[in-house]
Amino acid sequence: MAGAQPALACRSPRGFSVPRLPVAFIRLLFLVFGVLAVAQAPAGAAESALPPAEQQRIEAIIASVEKAAELKFVRLGSVYDSATAARFLRAKWQFNRDTVTSADDFIRKIGTRSGTSGPSYRVRRPDGSEEDSEQFLYRLLASVSR
Numbered sequence: 001m002a003g004a005q006p007a008l009a010c011r012s013p014r015g016f017s018v019p020r021l022p023v024a025f026i027r028l029l030f031l032v033f034g035v036l037a038v039a040q041a042p043a044g045a046a047e048s049a050l051p052p053a054e055q056q057r058i059e060a061i062i063a064s065v066e067k068a069a070e071l072k073f074v075r076l077g078s079v080y081d082s083a084t085a086a087r088f089l090r091a092k093w094q095f096n097r098d099t100v101t102s103a104d105d106f107i108r109k110i111g112t113r114s115g116t117s118g119p120s121y122r123v124r125r126p127d128g129s130e131e132d133s134e135q136f137l138y139r140l141l142a143s144v145s146r
Contacts, residue, residue, distance in 0.1 A: 057103040060144035
């Protein structure tokens, strides 16, 4: 077997013997480069865009919504209790974090209307009267900002 090549080599088109890298080594290279690429990405660009004081104000608004057990929240024609409305606001905020830079942004972009179909969210009082969620949330913002 005079002309046999080593198992870890292959012939290039020009006849040179080129070492062949094991598959495990190639996978390791991809893993290392992938981790490095992720590590170099801006970490939490959306989180850094929101000052801690604004994040606290938003959390206080959501907590106030959750505690408003006497109110109902109307979204796209369906009625929800305060706990469900708070969960929805928090989830929508998490999904759209990169667009929110203040509590005001949160109210205008997250808490006032459906992003897909556009109708305003409403808040229903125990007496049956309703108001736009924007007015309600701005009142909450004023009360948590004091």
